[in-house]
Amino acid sequence: MGSRSLGPRLTAISQHINICIDNIVNQPRDLHLWDCCCDHGFLGRSFLSQPSLHTVHFVDRISSIMQQLDTKLAADCLPDQQARAQTHIGCAADITLDTQAQHIVVLAGIGGNTLIELLDGIYQRHNASEQQIIFALCPNYHCYDVRRYLQQQYFELISEAYIQDRNKSHEIMLVGSAY
Numbered sequence: 001m002g003s004r005s006l007g008p009r010l011t012a013i014s015q016h017i018n019i020c021i022d023n024i025v026n027q028p029r030d031l032h033l034w035d036c037c038c039d040h041g042f043l044g045r046s047f048l049s050q051p052s053l054h055t056v057h058f059v060d061r062i063s064s065i066m067q068q069l070d071t072k073l074a075a076d077c078l079p080d081q082q083a084r085a086q087t088h089i090g091c092a093a094d095i096t097l098d099t100q101a102q103h104i105v106v107l108a109g110i111g112g113n114t115l116i117e118l119l120d121g122i123y124q125r126h127n128a129s130e131q132q133i134i135f136a137l138c139p140n141y142h143c144y145d146v147r148r149y150l151q152q153q154y155f156e157l158i159s160e161a162y163i164q165d166r167n168k169s170h171e172i173m174l175v176g177s178a179y
């Protein structure tokens with residue numbers, strides 16, 4: 001799936017993640033990407049050919065969405081891409097991150113307050129300040145609340161962007177807590 005089919009918002013998120021991946025590929029740990037609240041899974045699917053990634057995880061709490069995605073992955077993806085994809089039905093706050101690996105967790109296309117709840121759930125359960133987790137965030141709204149939460153929890157800003165997509169503005173933030 002090329003960046004043209006992603007649209008400006010998902011393309012910008014993907015570009016920031018790719019720069020981030022370029023900066024961490026020489027680390028010895030396996031790198032996992034989590035497309036949380038994935039819905040159509042367009043973002044995660046665009047990373048299935050990225051050789052630096054060990055696994056691309058797709059997470060959504062709606063089982064019918066994940067069944068459709070499983071069907072699309074089986075129909076559209078090459079065997080090596082399918083082998084790299086894992087789908088999960090459930091709340092994104094409950095994902096389990098392998099402590100021996102490195103993770104990029106995407107939370108995009110959801111409201112800011114939901115995003116904070118999910119991010120906080122993942123962060124608190126994984127003692128993320130001692131583990132290498134990078135979060136790629138793009139809330140639909142309540143960006144001020146998201147930024148305030150990030151400051152309170154001492155997240156470090158890796159990169160950010162402000163983009164327009166179909167007359168809506170979006171803030172993209174890549175943050176980490178262990179450097």
Ligand SMILES: C[S@@+](CC[C@H](N)C(=O)[O-])C[C@H]1O[C@@H](n2cnc3c(N)ncnc32)[C@H](O)[C@@H]1O
Nearest residue numbers: 037038039059060061062090091092093108109
């Ligand atoms: C608008 S779509 C966003 C799709 C994609 N991330 C994007 O940015 O285009 C929102 C999706 O989030 C899912 N969702 C909402 N809350 C969730 C939660 N707590 N855990 C997992 N998925 C959730 C919904 O089921 C829906 O499919």
